Amino acid sequence: MTQEAFFRVTDFVTGKVSLPATLGNMLTAIDALAAMGIGSIHSVTGVGFPMDLDVGLESLFARGLRNPVAYRLFFQTMDVAKVKKRKLPRIGGCFATALDGCFGSVDAAMNEPYASGAGLPPDASRGVLYYDEERVKAFCVEANRAGLQIEMHAIGDAAFDQAVSSICAALDDFPRGDHRHTIIHACLPTRRGLEACAARGIAIALQPAFLDWEQEPLSYLRSIMGERAMELSPLRTMRDMGIIMAGGSDAPCTVPDPILGIHAACNHYVPGESLGIQEALDLYTRNAAFIGFDDRERGSLEAGKLADMVILDRNPLSIKAPELRTLKAEGLILAGKPYRGGQGAADLIIRGLFNLNRKI
Known part of the structure; x- marks a missing residue:
């Protein structure tokens, strides 16, 4: 509720x-x-x-x-016709395509009940799945057949399993080699679900900054789910299984600063689940470009790609993981040119009306 x-x-x-x-x-x-x-x-x-x-x-x-x-726009709807009408290549996100709630409101959908400290009534002890299995599968089948990339919000392990099984059902119905379907958050994934993601090429768009988030500190998470809190966002496990992971912020939930996400990914409160610095950088560069179908033009500095880069005050590979959060962005270069701020609304509208073929 x-x-x-x-x-x-x-x-x-x-x-x-x-x-x-x-x-x-x-x-x-x-x-x-x-x-x-x-x-x-x-x-x-x-x-x-x-x-x-x-x-x-x-x-x-x-x-x-x-x-x-x-x-890149993600239309949060299960109405495939609306997305096709607007000629967008992808569908989903949160809101109408959220399969469950979150830990802050104790309604992320869980396979096992929340701890007694969560104070939930018996009929809500496992959180909430917003849709039944058949509804989610039907949506995924329709969207996959339409050639769309699918993204769905799933935080609890029950929602994660529902997302994985629904995407797998869609791919069984209509196989696609380069679909890049993605589960957003996947905070408490199951082993069987992760194995399916690795086998079927399902990506995960995660937010490492949740690991160091004052709105849901570890003490609170342990109070509502016990030791399962130590299984949240198992970055190293997912990386070693070969799952494509991309980093984001879920802004405005966390501050949209990649440096904070990179720091959190390298300093997991379960040390064995931390990533190396280069691996964390990949979350916000080449992997993010991959799940956006931008990897041919962006995500790395290579011949033939656009010269997109950020200028930092120090080399992140030359400092220790606990110091990463002290890095500062000093400049942004896109397609080889420095970013120019201060665009006016009139200029934007005119450009938008005469640039209808721009990829979004």
């Missing part, structure tokens, strides 16, 4: 924000992200505006940016 109420309130509030104000805020945000060295954005849209006007506005925004930011 808590998470469902949150979604309803969010839909209501966002629907009351004027489109001009939204556009101005987005321009401010894009400059703020660039200051953190971010040149690639996976944005979830479809959050309550009448007639999905936010989807159209964000499409215009993405096409109108004067800097060559890799801005």
Whole structure:
């Protein structure tokens, strides 16, 4: 109920924000992200505006940016026809494609009950699955047959298993070699689910900063799930199994600063699940480009690719893991040119209207 109420309130509030104000805020945000060295954005849209006007506005925004930011839209809907109508190559995210809640509201869907300290009534002791198995499978089958990339939110192990089994069912129905379907979060994955991800090429979009997040500290997580808290985000295990993992922030839940995510990935509270520094850098560069189908142009500095890079104040490979959070981004270069901030709304709209073929 808590998470469902949150979604309803969010839909209501966002629907009351004027489109001009939204556009101005987005321009401010894009400059703020660039200051953190971010040149690639996976944005979830479809959050309550009448007639999905936010989807159209964000499409215009993405096409109108004067800097060559890799801005990729994810329409949060299970209505495949809506996505095909807008000629987007992917579907999903959170909200309508969230399979469960989260640990903060104690409604992430679990295979085993939460600990008694969570204070849940017996009928809600395992959290909440928002959809039954058949509904999720039907969605995945339809989206996969339509050639779309699928992304779904799954935090608890029951939701993770549901996401994995539904994507696998879709691939059994209509095999695709380079689908790049992705599960978002996968905070408490099961071993059998991870094995299926490795075998079927299912990627995981995770947020390492959750490992050092003041809203859900380890003491709180242990109080609601006991020792299962020590099994959260097993980065090393997933890496060694060959699963493609990409790093993100789930902003505004955590600060959208890749440096903080890289630091968290290298300093897991279970030391054996930490990544090496180069592996953590890959989460936010080549792997992020891969799950966005941008790996032919971005994600690494190679001949034939765009010269996208961030300038840091120090070499991250020359410092110790605990010091990574002290790194600072000093500049962003996209397609070989320094990022230029301060774009105005009028310029953006004109560019967006005349740049309809730009990849989003």
